[in-house]
Amino acid sequence: MVPLLDVQNLSKRFRGLKAVSNVGFAVPEGKIVALIGPNGAGKTTTFNLIAGVFPPDEGRVRLKGETITGLKPNRVCAAGIGRTFQIVKPFGQLSVEENVIVGALARESSVEAARRQARTVLERLGLADQAARPARSLTLPDRKRLEVARALATRPTLLLLDEVLAGLRPTEVDRMVEVLRDLNRREGLTILMIEHVMRAVMALSDQVVVLDHGEKIADGSPAEVVADPRVVESYLGAEDL
């Protein structure tokens, strides 16, 4: 079967630096795949290449077999990929609900339909009671939830999450893990997530891809990857499993 997302031989240089070097992996439909690796490994750059922030120097990205390489972010979003940003950036002056409406308008043609969609998503993420508050007044865990809500409101078939658990307390991590598991199991949402919280990676992922210095060094089940000596040496050795 054609994977939902198929990334082949992606490379991106920033001046001399090879941020992403010949990276390829596939995300099967209905699965949760984690992208892990040390800081600077090229994880966010890989997301930016998929999401159309900048085109790759080499390589190809396919969604459901269709080439989307080099499309602008709005076209990638329209094709069915929603993403969050590692540095959360809501429209601070707008309310929580308005922020999500902006996401929903990617798919809905009327503000009313977008508002309905926004409310459903806010309910889903446990943010409904914060809907009228200005986004800038939210706590960090709620801003992370809002970031996921904005991406979800675009009704993606593939959701890209960039460190949405970073900075959350263990109980908040557990809550977000439940939300993500539920979206995957009940709604069949396919997820590709960059994540450092290994407890969540182990609990959620079907497959783990590991980057180091821009290169893929491992790709397999969570159990296979954490037992891989290269992964332990480059990344997990320093982590508290």
Ligand SMILES: Nc1ncnc2c1ncn2[C@@H]1O[C@H](COP(=O)(O)OP(=O)(O)O)[C@@H](O)[C@H]1O
């Ligand atoms: N827009 C950019 N311009 C120049 N260098 C960048 C840019 N984005 C990322 N880099 C560099 O590319 C490398 C990979 O960064 P990044 O993809 O953010 O890593 P990760 O998300 O795995 O921590 C780093 O050395 C980073 O400094």
Ligand SMILES: [Mg+2]
């Ligand atoms: Mg990053």
